[in-house]
Amino acid sequence: MSGAPGLLAPGSRVIRVRTASLVLLPRIAWLSLAALVLLLAAVAGHLMLAGRPVQLSQVLAAFMDDPALPRAVRLTVLEFRLPRTIAGAVAGACLAVAGGLTQTIARNPLATPEVLGVTAGASTGAVAVLVLAGAGHGGASGLAAAVGMPVASAVGALGTGTAVFLLTYRRAQQGFDSMRLVLVGLGAAGLASSTTIWLLTLGDVTNASQAITWMMGSLNGKDWGAVVPALLASVPLLAVAGACGRWLLISAFDDDTARSLGLPLGRSRPLLLVLAVLLAAVGTVLAGPVAFVALLCPLAARFAGRTVVPSLGLTALLGAAFVVLSDLIAGFLLPHALPVGVFTTVLGAPVLIALVFRSQKRTI
Amino acid sequence: MTTATQPAPRDDTALLSAHGLTLGFDGRTVVPSLDVAFARGTVTSVIGPNGCGKSTLLRGLGRLLRPQAGRVALDGGDLAGMSSRATAQRMSILPQTPHAPSGLTVGELVARGRHPRQRWYQQFSHSDEGAIADALAATDIADLAATPLEDLSGGQRQRAWISMILAQETELMLLDEPTTYLDLAHQVDVLELVRRLNQDMGRTVVMVLHDISLAARYSDVIIAMRDGRIVAEGPPSDVITPELLWEVFGLRAEVIQEPTEGRPHVVPLGAGSVKSAAAPGMRAGLQVMSEADA
Numbered sequence: 001m002s003g004a005p006g007l008l009a010p011g012s013r014v015i016r017v018r019t020a021s022l023v024l025l026p027r028i029a030w031l032s033l034a035a036l037v038l039l040l041a042a043v044a045g046h047l048m049l050a051g052r053p054v055q056l057s058q059v060l061a062a063f064m065d066d067p068a069l070p071r072a073v074r075l076t077v078l079e080f081r082l083p084r085t086i087a088g089a090v091a092g093a094c095l096a097v098a099g100g101l102t103q104t105i106a107r108n109p110l111a112t113p114e115v116l117g118v119t120a121g122a123s124t125g126a127v128a129v130l131v132l133a134g135a136g137h138g139g140a141s142g143l144a145a146a147v148g149m150p151v152a153s154a155v156g157a158l159g160t161g162t163a164v165f166l167l168t169y170r171r172a173q174q175g176f177d178s179m180r181l182v183l184v185g186l187g188a189a190g191l192a193s194s195t196t197i198w199l200l201t202l203g204d205v206t207n208a209s210q211a212i213t214w215m216m217g218s219l220n221g222k223d224w225g226a227v228v229p230a231l232l233a234s235v236p237l238l239a240v241a242g243a244c245g246r247w248l249l250i251s252a253f254d255d256d257t258a259r260s261l262g263l264p265l266g267r268s269r270p271l272l273l274v275l276a277v278l279l280a281a282v283g284t285v286l287a288g289p290v291a292f293v294a295l296l297c298p299l300a301a302r303f304a305g306r307t308v309v310p311s312l313g314l315t316a317l318l319g320a321a322f323v324v325l326s327d328l329i330a331g332f333l334l335p336h337a338l339p340v341g342v343f344t345t346v347l348g349a350p351v352l353i354a355l356v357f358r359s360q361k362r363t364i
Numbered sequence: 365m366t367t368a369t370q371p372a373p374r375d376d377t378a379l380l381s382a383h384g385l386t387l388g389f390d391g392r393t394v395v396p397s398l399d400v401a402f403a404r405g406t407v408t409s410v411i412g413p414n415g416c417g418k419s420t421l422l423r424g425l426g427r428l429l430r431p432q433a434g435r436v437a438l439d440g441g442d443l444a445g446m447s448s449r450a451t452a453q454r455m456s457i458l459p460q461t462p463h464a465p466s467g468l469t470v471g472e473l474v475a476r477g478r479h480p481r482q483r484w485y486q487q488f489s490h491s492d493e494g495a496i497a498d499a500l501a502a503t504d505i506a507d508l509a510a511t512p513l514e515d516l517s518g519g520q521r522q523r524a525w526i527s528m529i530l531a532q533e534t535e536l537m538l539l540d541e542p543t544t545y546l547d548l549a550h551q552v553d554v555l556e557l558v559r560r561l562n563q564d565m566g567r568t569v570v571m572v573l574h575d576i577s578l579a580a581r582y583s584d585v586i587i588a589m590r591d592g593r594i595v596a597e598g599p600p601s602d603v604i605t606p607e608l609l610w611e612v613f614g615l616r617a618e619v620i621q622e623p624t625e626g627r628p629h630v631v632p633l634g635a636g637s638v639k640s641a642a643a644p645g646m647r648a649g650l651q652v653m654s655e656a657d658a
Contacts, residue, residue: 007471007472007474007475007493007496007509008471008472008475008488014487014488014493016488016489016490019486019489020485020486021485021486021487021488021489021492022485022487022488023487023488107463107465243484246479246482246484249476249479250476250479252464252465253462253463253464253465253476254459254461254462254463255428256423256428256457256459256462257459257462257463257464259427259428259448260426260428260452260456260457260458260459260529261452261476261477261479261480261532262448262449262451262452262453262479262480263448263479264447264448264449265448308465308466308467308468308472309465
């Protein structure tokens with residue numbers, strides 16, 4: 001075990017066993033632990049306070065399958081609240097990691113899945129199903145809601161993402177131009193949003209209002225049927241993203257330097273981008289395009305962790321905690337319940353503005 | 365018989381060679397079918413006017429640009445068949461304007477040079493640590509290891525980047541205009557460093573340089589390019605002539621011997637227009653001369 005001043009991120013520790021060696025970042029480890037505690041507290045708070053208050057002991061009893069616990073309380077915690085809590089955590093982790101990937105690859109903190117048109121594409125897909133297949137009086141239901149919306153949403157995200165990437169791919173450079181990626185992405189996002197609004201004018205008024213709530217980002221009425229597939233999809237995606245962490249370190253350099261350091265850019269960048277698109281799609285299907293999670297959480301991970309590239313594990317934990325906590329506050333603790341996306345926007349918009357000011361200061 | 369003790373012909377000892385290499389982008393060909401070889405243990409400078417394709421050639425040699433045709437061989441092996449990682453273990457490239465993520469320290473930058481030799485279970489071995497320390501010491505920036513790259517002067521920053529590719533521990537180093545934006549003292553400083561890398565550490569260096577006199581001073585071989593083709597190739601004293609400077613750069617100049625090592629030194633007399641009427645005649649004259657040489 002040795003410290004290597006200046007050669008690694010500040011505070012790093014190196015552990016060597018025979019020929020193996022690992023770099024540990026104590027700061028990231030502590031922050032991740034703190035984020036995990038925050039997430040667990042948010043989850044506990046959510047299970048206790050999302051509606052009629054339930055004691056913490058009763059929540060624990062529900063998990064322990066305690067026979068003494070009233071059936072109604074058990075049902076409330078495990079069937080009504082837990083899916084919503086997990087949906088928030090999974091959506092938050094997926095959106096945050098997707099943002100960390102795109103920000104790093106595009107070398108631009110503004111390049112989130114929202115800016116790249118991916119979440120807008122997901123919204124278009126989902127709203128199309130809501131509006132076109134909705135029965136009115138409460139909107140889409142049954143097969144259309146359970147299968148149609150997620151699939152249409154994923155197709156919309158992948159379609160928009162693929163279109164943006166193909167339009168920005170430059171054969172000569174064998175890669176993507178980061179600036180083009182953001183500009184074309186903004187255009188695609190605008191196009192997708194217009195399509196969504198056009199779709200809204202076609203449908204029934206109740207369908208449209210349901211669609212608008214979803215578009216703001218909402219965890220209302222999530223049940224296990226919606227959560228389990230998303231959870232199953234997110235675990236391998238997050239695992240692969242974590243395994244690509246070392247690629248991400250080098251992706252933050254310009255293309256020529258990254259390639260000269262042995263990064264197979266022709267493979268690594270499409271893979272990382274597809275991962276980001278799929279993660280964003282999973283998050284959006286689950287919770288709607290919850291704004292600013294993908295922007296804020298990777299930045300917070302970078303600044304708090306004092307790393308050049310966000311630690312994806314810390315980013316995921318922060319994203320999960322952020323969405324669960326926001327949903328708890330917005331949906332249950334405020335005098336008037338809000339969709340979670342409205343609340344995250346209120347928190348995120350000032351940071352975005354500060355960021356733009358900061359980046360302008362630097363260039364002047 | 366001195367030739368008997370000489371090593372095998374140059375093409376066989378070439379560390380890096382290009383065969384029919386055709387390079388370009390956006391449907392345009394910049395370097396048409398070029399053959400060139402770089403001998404092990406030498407410093408080669410590629411010179412030529414702006415837009416002559418010298419940086420394109422370097423990027424093609426460094427597999428930063430996919431050839432439209434032809435191939436590049438590293439130690440006889442086709443570069444196209446080598447993995448990015450394997451290539452990066454044998455050849456390092458300093459691009460013209462490299463960009464590091466903001467906030468990166470000098471030490472972290474140099475440590476990134478070890479990436480081609482690291483794996484997820486070998487993130488920072490003893491040899492990594494040694495190579496980084498050696499690279500920092502060789503470029504004389506060990507005391508700056510904890511300083512963010514943005515806080516360095518231009519000359520220091522260039523040392524840091526060279527230090528990074530030095531830590532890569534590759535036999536071959538490609539440098540694309542390593543002296544750009546530096547004042548003369550720092551240009552000389554970087555080129556002295558390149559000479560040390562070559563003479564003391566046995567690195568083979570191929571670089572693109574703007575300054576002809578500095579190229580002549582610090583290189584074993586000069587390659588002069590114009591319009592994507594190699595016009596002349598050889599030791600500086602053979603290549604750097606008034607006729608060549610006119611043909612390649614459209615520059616009227618005297619070539620004198622500089623007093624320290626007797627290398628050719630360019631004294632510009634004035635830039636004739638590259639497209640001036642005199643040029644074709646001069647070029648025809650030069651062709652006669654080169655035929656006579658052959």
